[in-house]
Amino acid sequence: MTTAADHIDPAVRAEALASLLIERGLVDEAVMDNFIKTYEQSVGPMNGAKVVARAWTDPEYRGRLLADGTAAIAELGFKGPQGEHIVVLENTPDTHHVVVCTLCSCYPWPVLGLPPSWYKDPSYRSRIVREPRAVLAEFGLELGEDVAIRVFDSSSEVRYMVLPQRPAGTEGLSEEELAALVTRDAMVGVAEVAAP
Amino acid sequence: MGGRQGFGHVLPLTAAPPFAEPWEGKAFALALLSIRAAGVLAPAFRYALERVPPGDYLASYYHRWLIASQIMLADSGVLSAEQVAARAARMTGADQAEPEAPELHKPQMPSGGPGNLRTVDTPPAFAVGDRVRTADLHARGHTRLPGYVRRRTGTVTAIRPAAIFPDSAALFEGENPQHCYAVEFDSRELWGAGAEPFRLSIDLYEPYLERVT
Amino acid sequence: MSDPRGHADAAYLLDTSGPAAPPRDNGELVFGAPWESKAFGLALALTDAGLIDWEDFRQALIGEIGAWEAAHPTGAGWSYYDCWLRSLERVANAKGLVETGAVAARAAQLAALPPGHDHDGHGHDTHDGHAHPS
Numbered sequence: 001m002t003t004a005a006d007h008i009d010p011a012v013r014a015e016a017l018a019s020l021l022i023e024r025g026l027v028d029e030a031v032m033d034n035f036i037k038t039y040e041q042s043v044g045p046m047n048g049a050k051v052v053a054r055a056w057t058d059p060e061y062r063g064r065l066l067a068d069g070t071a072a073i074a075e076l077g078f079k080g081p082q083g084e085h086i087v088v089l090e091n092t093p094d095t096h097h098v099v100v101c102t103l104c105s106c107y108p109w110p111v112l113g114l115p116p117s118w119y120k121d122p123s124y125r126s127r128i129v130r131e132p133r134a135v136l137a138e139f140g141l142e143l144g145e146d147v148a149i150r151v152f153d154s155s156s157e158v159r160y161m162v163l164p165q166r167p168a169g170t171e172g173l174s175e176e177e178l179a180a181l182v183t184r185d186a187m188v189g190v191a192e193v194a195a196p
Numbered sequence: 197m198g199g200r201q202g203f204g205h206v207l208p209l210t211a212a213p214p215f216a217e218p219w220e221g222k223a224f225a226l227a228l229l230s231i232r233a234a235g236v237l238a239p240a241f242r243y244a245l246e247r248v249p250p251g252d253y254l255a256s257y258y259h260r261w262l263i264a265s266q267i268m269l270a271d272s273g274v275l276s277a278e279q280v281a282a283r284a285a286r287m288t289g290a291d292q293a294e295p296e297a298p299e300l301h302k303p304q305m306p307s308g309g310p311g312n313l314r315t316v317d318t319p320p321a322f323a324v325g326d327r328v329r330t331a332d333l334h335a336r337g338h339t340r341l342p343g344y345v346r347r348r349t350g351t352v353t354a355i356r357p358a359a360i361f362p363d364s365a366a367l368f369e370g371e372n373p374q375h376c377y378a379v380e381f382d383s384r385e386l387w388g389a390g391a392e393p394f395r396l397s398i399d400l401y402e403p404y405l406e407r408v409t
Numbered sequence: 410m411s412d413p414r415g416h417a418d419a420a421y422l423l424d425t426s427g428p429a430a431p432p433r434d435n436g437e438l439v440f441g442a443p444w445e446s447k448a449f450g451l452a453l454a455l456t457d458a459g460l461i462d463w464e465d466f467r468q469a470l471i472g473e474i475g476a477w478e479a480a481h482p483t484g485a486g487w488s489y490y491d492c493w494l495r496s497l498e499r500v501a502n503a504k505g506l507v508e509t510g511a512v513a514a515r516a517a518q519l520a521a522l523p524p525g526h527d528h529d530g531h532g533h534d535t536h537d538g539h540a541h542p543s
Contacts, residue, residue, distance in 0.1 A: 008516045010491045011444035016515035017498055018447055020507050026460055032450035035457075040439045040446070081453070085357050102342050103471045105489065114439055114449075120489040122478055129344060130383075133392050149394035155340060156376050156399035157359045231459070264505075340471075360464065 044113035045184035047078045048161060051088075051111060052187065053179035056166045066090055069161065073111055082159055083110035089152060090163045091189075096147050097162045098136065098189030100128045101154040108159035112184055119188065129153060139190040162187050167195035230265035234272040244268045273298045314373035316358040320402070322377055326352045327408040330379075330400065341404045345396075348385055349408055354378040356399050374401040445490040452497050461500050469496035 008016070021027040051073055055062040065072040069086040073079065086108050089097035101107065102125045107115040118124050127135050132149050136142075143149065152160045164186040170178060173196075185191035244264035269275050278295045285292040322328060332346045356376040379400050383391045440446040455461045473492045481487070501507045 008513060009520070010448075010488065010494055011442065012516045012520050013494055013498070013512060014444040014447045014451075015519055016512045017494070017501065017507065018451055019519075020511055020515055021451065021455070021501070024506070026458065026506050027451060027454045028458075031457060032447070032454040035453040036440075036446045036450040039449070044439075102344070103340070104467060104474055105470075116437060117441070117489065122474075122484045122487055129396055130387055131392050132394050149392075150380075151394060151396045153342070153396065153398040155342065156356060156401070158356050158376075158378075158399050 039109070039114050043080070043109060045111070045182075045187060046179070047076075047113075048108075048111035048184070048187045049179040049182035050076055050175075051078070051161075052163060052182045052193075053175045055088075055163055056178055057175050062163075065163065073161075078110040080110045082106070083108055085158050086111065086161055087158055088161050088163050089150070089189075091165045091192075093165070094147060095150060096136075096143055096189065097150050097152060097160075098128060098132055099152045099154060099160040099162060100125055102126070102129055103155060106154040106159060108161050111161050112187055116184070136190060139185070141191055162189040164189075164191075164193045167193050169195045230268050234268040234274055244271070270298070314358050314360060316373050316375055320355055320375040320377070322352050322355075322375075322402070322405065322407065324352050324354060328352060328377075328379060328405040329408045331404050331406065341400060342398070344386060345379075345381060345398055345400075348381055350379040350381040350385065352377045353380045353397060359401075361401055361403065374403060376401050377405065379405070441490075444494075448490050448494040448497060452493070455497075455501065455506070460506060461497075461504055465503070466496060466500050469500050472496070473499075 018027070018032070022029050022032075051065065054076065055065050061072060061075075064075075065088050069088040070079070070083065072088075073083070073086055089099070091097055100119075105115050105120040107119065124135070129151055132151050133143065136149075154160055164182065166178070167181070170181070173181075177196075181193050181196060183191055183193065186193045244267040248263045248267070266275075266277055266280055270277055274297075276295065276298045279297065282292045282294040286294070327349060328351070329349045330341060330345055330347060354377065356378055358373045358375050361372045361374040376399055378397050380395050380397045383394045383396060386396060440449065452461075452466060456463045456466070470493060473496045477487075477492055478484075498507070498512055502509055
């Protein structure tokens with residue numbers, strides 16, 4: 001049932017809700033602003049890139065990461081909301097992983113920050129679980145016929161992150177240089193990491 | 197998210213929110229404190245609010261908060277409505293005896309653990325490798341089982357952490373934690389013989405699954 | 410900052426540096442407009458204060474998204490944070506934090522203000538004592 005209230009401009013609605021809650025002391029404006037700033041600036045895919053680079057260069061860390069993603073990620077200092085249980089999915093030459101949340105937008109915030117618009121879009125959420133190969137091709141990722149695809153729908157408390165394959169020709173790079181190559185899209189599974 | 201313990205920030209009670217009357221500020225603070233005193237979680241407060249009896253004198257929503265706090269505390273046997281009424285009468289000068297406190301029976305909920313993750317006393321019903329079939333929950337209207345995997349057969353590939361079962365968390369019945377499993381489906385099972393070949397993994401709670409022999 | 414459909418003003422998006430540039434992460438905007446970041450910050454602040462339960466919010470969001478998708482089979486006009494904000498308002502109302510109709514009433518007040526006002530969170534009933542730029 002639509003009412004007049006349904007046609008409020010969202011910017012005005014946000015302002016209305018915020019002002020009511022702040023006036024009533026239910027929201028501390030400084031706390032609200034701090035959350036915004038944190039997720040705009042401090043938490044983002046640069047975190048996950050460090051995890052990937054560490055896994056590529058330290059086989060024991062990689063083992064821990066695959067056995068208990070949450071703990072290994074916390075070793076690098078990354079934890080918090082939406083990261084209470086993270087499972088890391090390792091791409092191999094014969095298996096490629098890609099992650100979605102068909103119901104809403106669940107995403108591993110501590111390592112990737114907030115999800116991009118396309119991840120939350122109805123077309124990605126509905127198509128990736130039905131025709132992943134075609135969707136990945138639209139993202140520019142053409143996988144060989146011999147590569148199996150596994151799609152993971154984040155429907156519970158678990159959040160998923162993909163450990164992409166290390167590109168060839170990067171043997172001499174430092175961990176920091178490797179991290180700079182890793183993109184958010186590769187950690188969601190809609191891209192691979194390119195060699196420099 | 198459920199990161200109730202993960203955040204660690206509490207609204208300072210010394211802040212001066214612009215309540216119309218000082219008692220409203222107390223009602224607000226008491227609601228938050230009553231949740232802890234009653235040994236429950238925030239969803240129980242919502243449930244208590246829903247049980248506040250309607251009536252003209254309860255038009256003010258902070259008054260409803262006070263009643264809800266009393267309901268939660270009574271549910272846990274921390275104090276009774278009769279005690280509150282007697283104390284109020286005494287404070288206005290009436291010579292009224294206060295009744296005994298009720299018997300304490302706070303719910304036995306674990307206080308630790310991150311977010312909504314919990315431990316379950318009974319062992320998981322399914323093991324890795326089990327073939328399972330998903331229920332059709334249309335009638336119950338629950339949405340943690342997406343439509344595209346209803347009434348399909350797949351294989352358990354991992355045990356996930358047990359967690360609060362969302363649709364029972366609001367009721368004062370405990371959190372009803374359930375085991376959770378990663379279940380893998382072949383794409384052809386979901387979309388028919390002509391589908392792109394791939395595997396789909398989704399995390400499903402135990403009540404959604406039944407064993408396939 | 411937003412056009413009548415609630416989408417971010419394109420001119421706002423074009424600044425890529427300088428004080429007017431919106432925050433970006435990994436080469437793209439984290440939030441498309443300030444109201445989106447406000448909706449996000451409100452949800453986290455309320456959860457942090459224990460006033461709403463994140464799972465309740467998530468379920469409301471799932472419901473809101475599902476209802477929107479059912480009503481828009483082609484997906485045209487999708488606004489994630491619009492769904493987010495409606496869900497947040499629903500949960501805040503269910504928790505007794507805002508009464509039914511309060512947000513709409515406040516929105517009407519705000520929308521009636523002349524342009525150039527910035528009442529970010531202060532919600533005055535009158536404008537006495539304000540200095541307005543002419």
